Amino acid sequence: MSIEDRLRDAAHAxxxxxxxxxxxxxxxxxxxxxxxxxxxxxxxxxxRRDAVHLIRISRRALAGTAAPSDLVKEAKRALALAHEIGSxxxxxxxPGLADAVRRAELDRLVPATLGPVTDARLRAExxxxxxxxxxxxxxxxxxxxxxxTTMVGVACSTDDEGLYWHCLEIIDAADAxxxxxxxxxxxxxVTPHTSASPATQEITRTxx
Numbered sequence: 298m299s300i301e302d303r304l305r306d307a308a309h310a311x312x313x314x315x316x317x318x319x320x321x322x323x324x325x326x327x328x329x330x331x332x333x334x335x336x337x338x339x340x341x342x343x344x345r346r347d348a349v350h351l352i353r354i355s356r357r358a359l360a361g362t363a364a365p366s367d368l369v370k371e372a373k374r375a376l377a378l379a380h381e382i383g384s385x386x387x388x389x390x391x392p393g394l395a396d397a398v399r400r401a402e403l404d405r406l407v408p409a410t411l412g413p414v415t416d417a418r419l420r421a422e423x424x425x426x427x428x429x430x431x432x433x434x435x436x437x438x439x440x441x442x443x444x445x446t447t448m449v450g451v452a453c454s455t456d457d458e459g460l461y462w463h464c465l466e467i468i469d470a471a472d473a474x475x476x477x478x479x480x481x482x483x484x485x486x487v488t489p490h491t492s493a494s495p496a497t498q499e500i501t502r503t504x505x
Contacts, residue, residue: 345423345424345425346423346424346425347424347425347426347427347428348382348385348424348426348427348428348433348436349428349429349432349433349436351421351423351424352378352433352436352437352440353436354420355371355374355375355378355420355440356440356443358374359371359372359375359440359443359444359447360443365451365455365460368447368448368451369448369451369460369463369464369467371447372444372447372448372467372471373467374420374421375440375441375443375444375471376441376470376471376474377420377421378420378421378424378437378440379403379437379440379441379474379478380404380405380421380474381421381422381424382403382424382427382433382434382437383398383403383404383405384404385424385426385427386398386403386404386427386430387399387403387404389426389427390427390430391486393485393486394430394485394486397481397484397485398481400480400481400484401477401478401480401481401484402477403474403477403478403481430485431482434478434481434485435482437475437478438475438478438479441471441472441474441475441478442471442475444467444468444471445472445475448464448467448468448471449464449468451464452464452468
């Protein structure tokens with residue numbers, strides 16, 4: 298389904314969802330923020346986590362966010378995390394794994410999509426390692442799908458043309474990243490270990 302078709306379908310859903318007045322929308326946003334699970338801060342002092350843990354944090358953060366500007370920020374953080382995991386596997390993964398990631402260009406991302414690097418990459422820079430590449434890459438797929446769905450909703454509910462086109466850019470990037478991940482998964486070598494050992498990763502990341 299094309300992006301235009303997805304936007305039309307989402308527009309109908311958004312129209313039905315927000316058929317009441319703005320006060321109703323605001324009340325729903327406050328309830329969503331209040332009852333969503335708490336997530337770890339993505340600041341520079343937050344602890345380092347492995348890839349699977351950071352993916353879970355990103356999914357909770359995206360689900361627990363209501364404001365359009367914050368949703369865009371979380372979407373870009375998710376893209377940055379996917380890019381960071383790809384770059385990590387190219388640099389530290391075993392040869393067969395690194396080659397599969399490199400062939401799929403999973404370590405590449407259009408810089409303009411992320412905007413200011415300092416904010417979008419805060420969570421990604423907490424990556425401590427990728428103990429299981431297959432689990433991490435498989436976990437990125439639903440995260441990126443949620444990014445696309447969320448950005449469709451934001452694009453359909455905004456009157457800001459700049460925000461609208463930025464959402465479409467993020468949707469394109471998430472779709473492209475998902476395609477690269479699926480290609481990588483198809484080409485992963487069948488071995489007992491799909492990345493560097495956790496001990497090696499920890500030494501690498503901490504500079505030991």
